[in-house]
Amino acid sequence: MRKLLVVSQAPLNNEIAETLKAKQWDVHEATDPEAARQLAEEQQFLVALAIFPEKKNAKGEERIRELVTCLPEIKWVAALAEQQIARHGMKHFIAERLYDFHVFPLEGDRISTVLGHAFGMAQIEQDLITMEPLTAPNRFGLIGESEVMLALYRMLQRAAESDVPVLITGPTGTGKELAARAIHDHSSRSKAPYVAINCAAIPPSLLQSELFGHEKGSFTSANNRKTGYIQSASGGTLFLDEIGDMPLESQATLLRFLEDKIVTPIGATRGVRVDVRVIASTNVDLEQAIQNKAFRADLYYRLAFLTIQTPNLNQREHDIQLLASYFLEQVATEAGIRNLKFSNEAIAALRLYHWPGNVRELRSVIFQAALSCDGTLIRPEHMKIQLEEPLPLAAASPPPEPQERHAAPNVQPYTMGTLKNAREQSEKHNLEFALARNASNVTRTAQELGVSRMTLYRLMAKHGVARNASN
């Protein structure tokens, strides 16, 4: 049976209900939008049928439109009267929110066929979302499908195919270590050791001996001979995490090693030749560090034959949901908490949050939410995130109407100097340009900006940006 949500003020007539049942639809009826939302949270429908009131009822129509807008994950088919199509805003609504529509009178066979198409399509999309990022081999075990991530995969591929030193830069928690591991695993060195060291976690006085090793008795606490990390990685890859925190003295020794590939342990009289590939990562701006004389420029150029940047999570809104689902699967396998789902509000909150701690923070938020959730549905209150703005019920409002086309834009007051204002202005400009580039097509604009259509509408409402209706 295929689950179907039907929203209609009046119960379905018997004949239609029987036909749908005979066509393998498991019908769940809701007579008002609130009940429909509730059902949708519990049942995870792929498709729904919204039956508009047959008699003129502006409020009733508006509530159905709001409901449909609030549940964009569902493929909606609406049944409505011919004359309703001409009503204010209805064509926009049909084009942008519905999978298809059906003009009264309701006919069971015809509606079942349309719903069947919607269902098939939804299944394919769902498979793509849940399967592809987890299995696609060229994604290097990383989750994410946004443009910036696809660009990252291309760079990782290039890095894996070559043997030059790589510098991975990016904010904390964006997957630099995962990227380094992925390069090693896909390179010709994959069978040899991968040794990762965190340069910030080792006291500066010890770093030298940790990297290069020491002979017994070479300094007071050197009770035994010790092989350094570089030698342990022989034939493989050495990952130097947080290289920006490496003391200048060690930088000089590392540079010497990169130039001649010879490791001389502390206290040793002879050096050994070691073949390792070095991948380094940093979340500090090394060019700035060079200017501040905290990092050697010559070492930077030795390390950065190829530089790869891992993107901020808030640059890739679509990936947030993929990652959240992925971490929920990890919760199931690692913590044994199964059958958890996100409420629509929880997903909206995850998308709205700005994620200063990036993927690491997202992972921790999902794990904590799973542990604090008492039922099976994760809601915003289970997640320890502080939103800068309230959840967008306003996102449910339909896009501006054509007649607003010549209206003066609703310019937000702008005070020079504050970061928030600068960000808002740049967000607004990007939005306007993206809409213009895509001839006001909401779906394409949302894709280009890497946000959902719901978020795009929210941004348009927030900045008072109208679509140019002539397009």
Ligand SMILES: Nc1ncnc2c1ncn2[C@@H]1O[C@H](COP(=O)(O)OP(=O)(O)OP(=O)(O)O)[C@@H](O)[C@H]1O
């Ligand atoms: N694209 C991704 N897909 C799946 N998991 C990810 C992704 N990016 C990051 N993670 C996870 O997020 C966490 C942080 O990743 P990682 O340690 O690689 O970040 P980092 O950039 O090296 O952080 P830092 O700069 O603080 O060392 C890890 O649990 C990692 O598995």
